[in-house]
Amino acid sequence: MRCWQPYGLNAAAKKFLEENGFLEEIETSKCPHCGxxxxxxxxxxxxxYINLERGxxxxxxxxxxxxxxxxxxxxxxxxxVWSSGPMTFDCLExxxxxxxxxxxxEASAACGEEISGPDDGEELPEDVLDxxxx
Numbered sequence: 001m002r003c004w005q006p007y008g009l010n011a012a013a014k015k016f017l018e019e020n021g022f023l024e025e026i027e028t029s030k031c032p033h034c035g036x037x038x039x040x041x042x043x044x045x046x047x048x049y050i051n052l053e054r055g056x057x058x059x060x061x062x063x064x065x066x067x068x069x070x071x072x073x074x075x076x077x078x079x080x081v082w083s084s085g086p087m088t089f090d091c092l093e094x095x096x097x098x099x100x101x102x103x104x105x106e107a108s109a110a111c112g113e114e115i116s117g118p119d120d121g122e123e124l125p126e127d128v129l130d131x132x133x134x
Contacts, residue, residue, distance in 0.1 A: 005087040013100035022066040
C-alpha cells in the first residue's frame with residue numbers, strides 16, 4: 001500500500017520558532033457569569049494556508065509564522081524521497097532562503113531508513129506521476 005509519509009519540521013526548526021517567533025496572548029478561560037477573561041496564555045503567531053484547488057500540502061505556503069523582527073517564516077518542503085509512498089521533509093523559508101534543513105542523519109533516524117540526501121530513494125513510479133494512485 002502506498003501512503004504519504006510527512007515528517008514535518010526537524011528539531012532545529014521547532015527550536016528556532018520557539019526562540020524567534022512572535023508570541024501573542026490568547027484567551028484560555030472566561031468567567032461563565034460575566035464573560036471576562038480570567039486566564040490567558042501565549043502562543044506563536046501563526047497562520048495555516050489551505051489551497052482548496054490543490055490540497056492542504058500543495059500550496060506554496062503551508063504554514064507561516066511571524067518572527068519577533070517582523071519577518072515571516074514559511075513552512076516549505078525541504079525534499080521528498082520515495083519509499084512505498086512519498087516521504088516529505090519540511091524546513092523553514094525566510095526571505096526566500098531555506099533554513100533549518102534536514103540532514104541525511106536526521107532524516108534517516110526519523111524514518112528508520114538510510115537516506116543520503118534529497119536525491120536519495122527510488123524514482124517515482126509512472127502511475128504516481130500520472131496521479132492515478134488511490
